Amino acid sequence: EIVLTQSPGTLSMSPGERVALSCRASQSVFGNYLAWYQKRPDQAPRLLIYDASKRATGVPDRFSGSGSGTDFTLTISRLEPEDFAVYSCQQYGSSPPTFGQGTKVEI
Amino acid sequence: QVQLVESGGGVVQPGRSLRLSCAASGFNFNTYGMHWVRQAPGKGLEWVAVSAYDGSNTHYAESVRGRFTISRDKSENTLYLQINSLRPEDTALYYCVKDLRAYGRTAPFDNWGQGTLVTVSS
Numbered sequence: 001e002i003v004l005t006q007s008p009g010t011l012s013m014s015p016g017e018r019v020a021l022s023c024r025a026s027q028s029v030f031g032n033y034l035a036w037y038q039k040r041p042d043q044a045p046r047l048l049i050y051d052a053s054k055r056a057t058g059v060p061d062r063f064s065g066s067g068s069g070t071d072f073t074l075t076i077s078r079l080e081p082e083d084f085a086v087y088s089c090q091q092y093g094s095s096p097p098t099f100g101q102g103t104k105v106e107i
Numbered sequence: 108q109v110q111l112v113e114s115g116g117g118v119v120q121p122g123r124s125l126r127l128s129c130a131a132s133g134f135n136f137n138t139y140g141m142h143w144v145r146q147a148p149g150k151g152l153e154w155v156a157v158s159a160y161d162g163s164n165t166h167y168a169e170s171v172r173g174r175f176t177i178s179r180d181k182s183e184n185t186l187y188l189q190i191n192s193l194r195p196e197d198t199a200l201y202y203c204v205k206d207l208r209a210y211g212r213t214a215p216f217d218n219w220g221q222g223t224l225v226t227v228s229s
Binding site: 031033035037044045046047050051056088090092093095096097098099100101102 | 150151152153154166168169202207213214215216217219220221222
């Protein structure tokens with residue numbers, strides 16, 4: 001199965017800053033079928049980005065995804081207070097679908 | 108809008124069984140693949156199982172194969188997860204999840220329930 005490694009584990013940021021989160025795959029992700037999810041405390045995960053760079057419905061345009069093959073990035077252009085959360089990447093191009101361990105963005 | 112409501116979790120002893128349910132509404136249940144994903148305390152998300160949109164195929168994570176069974180009731184728009192021979196490492200919040208794309212096309216997970224907590228402890 002494909003192992004996804006996210007870095008860093010935790011990021012300490014301030015509102016208004018730009019942040020880039022990394023997700024590296026142990027082998028090439030078929031079709032660049034790579035998604036990013038946001039998880040806030042006591043809430044269900046929320047799909048942000050899919051197919052590496054497409055924003056899900058209702059996701060603000062400060063969120064963007066990029067990358068291909070084995071290296072992917074989620075960028076938040078200007079952090080809003082509600083963006084402090086855990087972000088996980090997922091590949092769904094190969095079975096079984098797998099998730100990264102998550103990056104926590106904290107104030 | 109899409110709603111996924113899980114139930115059936117609880118505290119159970121190792122070796123016992125449990126059946127989780129997920130009531131789905133707000134979309135055509137019979138055209139979307141449905142999954143169970145879990146998150147153990149302090150750990151990342153782990154995919155558990157999938158039921159194809161028409162119920163014809165199921166697949167499981169290696170860690171649960173042979174103990175877990177996913178199924179769906181088309182008439183009741185309900186997804187199930189039968190969990191047998193529970194182990195302490197099965198302790199987790201179990202989410203019911205829907206595919207973004209219909210008819211089995213490769214897809215991420217666009218709607219998640221709030222989860223139901225399973226705790227395996229003697």
